[in-house]
Amino acid sequence: MISRKILERLIQYRRSLLALTEKETTNIYSHELAKISGASPVQVRRDLMVIGYSGSSVKGYEVASLLESLNDFLDHSEKEKVALVGVGYVGRAILYYIMGMHTNLEIVALFDIEPDKINRVIHGCHSYHVNELNKVCKENNIKIGILTVPKNAAQSVAEKMINTGINGIINYAPIELNLPPDIIIENKDMILSVEKVAWLTRHTR
Amino acid sequence: MISRKILERLIQYRRSLLALTEKETTNIYSHELAKISGASPVQVRRDLMVIGYSGSSVKGYEVASLLESLNDFLDHSEKEKVALVGVGYVGRAILYYIMGMHTNLEIVALFDIEPDKINRVIHGCHSYHVNELNKVCKENNIKIGILTVPKNAAQSVAEKMINTGINGIINYAPIELNLPPDIIIENKDMILSVEKVAWLTRHTR
């Protein structure tokens, strides 16, 4: 099994390369890819070893074929269906980002409990009441959910999500979810990062 | 210097404990604090060693005094002034989160370039044109900036930010910023996390 860190970088490389194809760059050296991806050249080379891709010492890596290898490894052929629960600012932000980028992600349905946020179409995506979560997720075989509800609803909604068969949750609520260990959880605390950076700027140099 | 990981957990402990004070819990064991903070018991004990806090083997840690030690270490007495550049969904989400939580963060000013988003008061916070970034940040001695502008504006706005004296940036644009090494950068890519979780759910077990 590959580590989360390497996985993260591989996804980042893919994205960097995708941007390059528009500029018609055909070849790239490890130090260049490193620069635009926020990694070190050695990291790039080691990461590409992991997916079994080899470059040439003269021309570095071929953008097109490397991209293909990355797409293969990251299964970028099949669309990944995603449910988004909580149609607030964060939810909408993610929705718009995903719509505006080349990803294999597809937000299939939105959920909320506020009357004025359900049974609507937002950016091409239909919103349902949370009560329909189970039905819609099972029908569409959705395995990934993004949780952008208020803190005090997060735990119970998360439980509802995994009852539908969802086994990966991206959690934006600033609270630790208590779920079975086989569920993949990624916590994205928006405030904690700011506090962290604030501390670091005060205590660096 | 303390590591980012430990720092992150310390902030998390502080938050967990704060929630406990409302329930009038006075003592807590490392395994309990670990559970509600998403860490392991040993991590808790080691992290608290770092800040020089000691508990008792009978009653564990005293919530109140531990909280005090954490506040001390994390400088939670002084407010940290923050600028938020980009009044879109992400920006508003962060603004609302910060207003609704007990933090030492204070968003002092908002910036954008859209006419309908400037010279307004949003959730008690005034919004300015980005042209005023330098003036406002210097006047208020702002050192931290949250960057929530579209991808293609991110690099140039980030440069403007550091010219004002800001030396810590939380970047939500899905692009690697190219800034001097003494600037603290925290990248918060909202899409990458989803791609990562999607891959992990497909390849786990």
Place this chain on the structure above:
DNA sequence: TCATGTGAAGACATTCACAGCA
């Protein structure tokens, strides 16, 4: 007995340094 504090080990990640290649 049960929890803390911590040396030591283990696991993981990054970087160094250089062989090999065109």
Place this chain on the structure above:
DNA sequence: TGCTGTGAATGTCTTCACATGA
């Protein structure tokens, strides 16, 4: 010469295991 690929070294994080204490 300047790059890739990689063994070895280093650094960092986590966990183990247990002495200590009430």
